Amino acid sequence: MTRHHPSRREFLGSSLAATTLLATGFTLPGFLARTARAAVAAPDDRILVIVQLTGGNDGLNTVVPFGDDRYHKARPTLRIAPDAALKLDGKGGVDGLGLNPSMTGFKDLYDRGLLSVVTNVGYPNPDRSHFRSMDIWHTANLAPEKIEDGWLGRVVDLTAAEGAAPPALVLDDTPLPLALKSRTLSVPTVSSIDAFKLGELSPDVQQAITKARSTASDDLLFVQRTLVQSVDNARRIDHVAGDRAPAAAYPDYGLAARLRQIEQLIGAGFGARVYYTSLDGFDTHSKQRLTHEPLLRELSGSVAAFLAAIEARGLADRVLVLTYSEFGRRVKENGSQGTDHGAAAPMFLAGRACRPGVHGGPIDLADLDEGDVRHKIDFRQVYAEVLRGWVGVDPAAVLGGTFSPAGVLA
């Protein structure tokens, strides 16, 4: 089937934002007011890609302290044997750590100096509820109950400029994560590029969607803005998504498919600075081995393929990948060959911008917090460094405080 790709002039003409809404004085996020012209990112724009590991990733079977007897004693059925772990050399002054044997993709990145492993990441008084802990990571606030925007949402608010592309995009099957909730606009959430197609709308339908209402509740305004933005995004994605061939081969995983589409949007100059996706299933309370290693294989293989494709496009200097999970898991395995909710865990950064090696120090299994790994690095230290050193915004404006850099960027 041949698709009709509108020229810029047609695109301008059909832009809902440029017609009805502005004409009626509806206040609109800046990026909607312009057109595809702004969709091509400036060549030096740096892009942050986040992969959220949902469910609480078992850090100890991801970055394995294979040199510590306590680990082997605590994990009689789940332990990774010393000869199976993919050993990380002592960069960062930490010995006795290795990656899960399924993470050959990450091991290769590490060996090539493209992976930063940050151990012992968490926050004070760890919460072991999935939802509250994820909210803490998403809001970058230890009391997230009253916080309505996310740390990346604040980045969106700080960087959404008149005429710019949408600053962030979620490519996932899930609803918008709290991390990307912004005060000024609805960050586009796209399950797939293909799901984002819209035929012609009649003028009456366009007007029914866009015409500013004389009275409107907050919810109605929210729905209306999102409707308008979805139509605008559909036109915008349609406009840039002509180049559909991936720049490298990807393995056959769901995460790989999502990252492949992110690569295509980046390559086509969609213009977002932050892309967000997730990998779910890390809540491994029972028979962990059956699911955890395949998930790590999916993570490692998908990210490695993504970076290879980014490199093939000549964009390797512009893309940084970051992963996190809401918490790690208890040191001692439970009676179901699984692990229960824990505390500190590793983060990964991948790409040329990261400082390769292991940061965050050794994993101390002698001094635990209620059976869980204690944090030595506050996740907001990592956020702070990435915000200042990569995204280019003032971390204090996003995090509401000062956090010393974790030393994860080159």
Added chain:
Amino acid sequence: MTPRRTSTLDPYQPGTHGPWDTPAVCHLLRRAGFQPSLAEIQAGLKDVGPAATARRLVQGEPETSRARELDDISGSVERSQDINAVRGWWLKRMARTSRPLHARMTVFWHNHFATSNEKVMSAPLMMRQLETIEALAMGRFEDLLLAMSRDPAMIIWLDGDSNIKGRPNENYARELFELFSLGVGNYTEQDIKEAARAFTGWHQRQGEFRFFERNHDSSTKTVLGHKGNLSGEDVVSIAVEQPACARFLATKLLAEFVTPHPNPDLVDAFSRCLRDNDLHIGNSLEVLLASRAMFDPAVRRARIKSPVEFVVGACRSLETKVPVKAVVDSVNQMGQRLLEPPSVKGWNGHRAWINSSTMLLRLTGVQRLTAPDGAGMLDAAQLRSRHGLDSKQKVLEFCRAVTLDSSVPPEVAPSIDSLEGQHDGQLDTVLREALRILMSTPEYQLA
């Protein structure tokens, strides 16, 4: 001393507190069910006020033969082992049922006890959980909570089979307090540990609940201040007796039926109502649905339709065919994969339904439904003949009623009015055009 009635739950008196007109009737029917059909609206208008309508909704009318036919095939759906078949059967029954409130409450409890087939991996067990929920959805909460504690799909979902004396698995106990009965802050980590022991030995074998005495920890436990050789049944009773339980349910039920942001007075009042009714859901809802709080102008159109409400509501109000695959696919893609909720917390609902991807799907769905072939669902000619819509005025009046409660916003009204001067002799086209405009409005996304 007679308890002082809380004014916010006083009955809404038509005339004194406001009219009992099409917008009021549609509001109640949509909240306690789905986007109503013309017949449902007309039946509501014949009631003297919301009390009678609420009573009919809670008691439930006899099922139609078309809905009963679906009950007859439930066994074969269960045996099919196909989770999409179960979804389709469920959605089709929602579209056909004469008991829309029961249908909504069944989805509500599915979301509350959010169990996913991704882990259970058994369509028959998911179907049986659904039937258990449906049977108990409108009764006492304690009965439902106990039934869920013994439900085989739930036991698989929250690792009951590995909850064994000496090595308890806390998964069910934690969610019992956090998500099923009390909410965060109303129990301690120690309560979870002790409650987990009370549920040791509650297993399933071949899809049947079984209590394994030898796996059960019968030593003393202390849960929420109660000490003794507590059983799982005891823990359920202790949980539902907590004042926090009524508050927790009140907040969730108010979000479902009245407003996502209930004020503290309303939560207090409805918590008391639930407690006074022994946490009997149907009896409590009957009070709520006919109350002044229900018809507060501030709560009208203040809820965002879920994908199920959006799709099933369109089917019911437009009396469409219900092609199972298309309906299942639509609801799935709009973000509500029934029987596979995103986590044990269920769907967040309200604004979380809305993003630029799901909005696009709703728009394209309306475009397809109102195309000349009606997506194989909407039969304009039949709809017109069924309701005697033999003039443009009648067609437009019908369309306004079954989409926007006959109160079309002034920004949209001229487009609809102008259809009276177009498409002469093509009433089916007028019907489809009007529906396409009305159902694309932001207002139509709100319940």
